Amino acid sequence: MRFARFVHAGGVSFGVVEGEAGAGLTVAEIGSLPFEEVRFTGQRWALADVRLLAPIFSSKVIGVGRNYAEHAAEMGNELPKEPLIFIKPSTSVIGPNDAIRLPPQSKQVEHEAELGVVIGATGARRVDRAGAERAIFGYTCGNDVTARDLQRSDPQWTRAKGFDSFCPLGPWIVTGLDVSDLEVRCEVGRDPEAMEVRQLGRTKDMIFDVPTLVSYVSHVMTLLPGDVILTGTPAGVGPIEAGDTVSVTVQGIGSINNPVVTLE
Secondary structure, X not given: OEEEEEEEOOXXXXXXXXXXXXOOOEEEEEXXXXXXXOOEEEEEEEHHHOEEEOOOOOOOEEEEEOOEHHHXXXXXXXXXXXXXXXXXXXXXXXXXXXXXEEOOOOOOEEOXXXXXXXXXXXXXXXXXXXXXXXXXXXXXEEEOOEEHHHHHHOOOOHHHHHXXXXXXXXXXXXXXXXXXXXXXXXXXXXXXXXXXXXXXXXXXXXOOOHHHHHHHHHOXXXXXXXXXXXXXXXXXXXXXXXXXXXXXXXXXXXXXXEEEEEOO
C-alpha cells in the first residue's frame, strides 16, 4: 500500500493512494495513523486536487554516512567498520514540491538521494535483525541535503545536515516492498524536460543493509513510530543552486521533486 499525508479543503489527513500512474490516481482518506489499523472514512479525492506533505511525523530522522563504497571513495573517506550515524532534526523535514532553502552560511549545498526506512507502530529498542524487520513499516524517498563546506569545517555534522528544509521526504510510504536491489536516482536541472542524472545507484551496493541499520540504531536510541532512517547515498553527489529542481526517485516508490531557492 501507499500511504500519504495531504492537505485538502477540510484540513490535513492521511490516506491510501489508489490506482496506477497515468490512469488518474486517487487518495482515500483514513481515520487513523498509517501504521495503525486502517479505517477508511469513505472520503476520496483525485490526487491532482490535493497537496502532498511529508508522509509522516518523525520524532527524529537518523542519517547514515558512507554506506556506499563509491560515495565514500568520492569523498576521500575509508569504508566504515560499523554504521556511521547522525541526526537530522524534525524541523529539517519538508514534503513534495516544498522548497529547499539555501542558507547564507553555506556556499556549497549538495543533494544526497537516499532510500528512507519508516519505523512502524511497535518502534524498536535493542532489536536483532528479525526484530528490525518486524519494526519496519515501509519505505519512502529521501534527500539528505548537506552543506558540504560546513561539513568539512565543523567537527561534527549537525549544522551541515540540520538546516530547515534539508530533509525532503515523500511522496508517500510504500509497504511490503523488497528493498534489497532497487535503483536510487537523483536528477537536477532547471528544465523539466532536460534534467541531468547526477546519481544512479542500487541498494544492493549498501555496505550495511536495512535490517543491520535498524538493529544498530536501535541499540543506540529507541526508535519510535514514524521515525525515519536514511540509508546512505550512492556516488555522484553534487551542488545545487537557486533555480534548480532536485528530483529523487527510488524504484518501486516514486519521485519527490523540490525546487531550490535562496533563503531570504
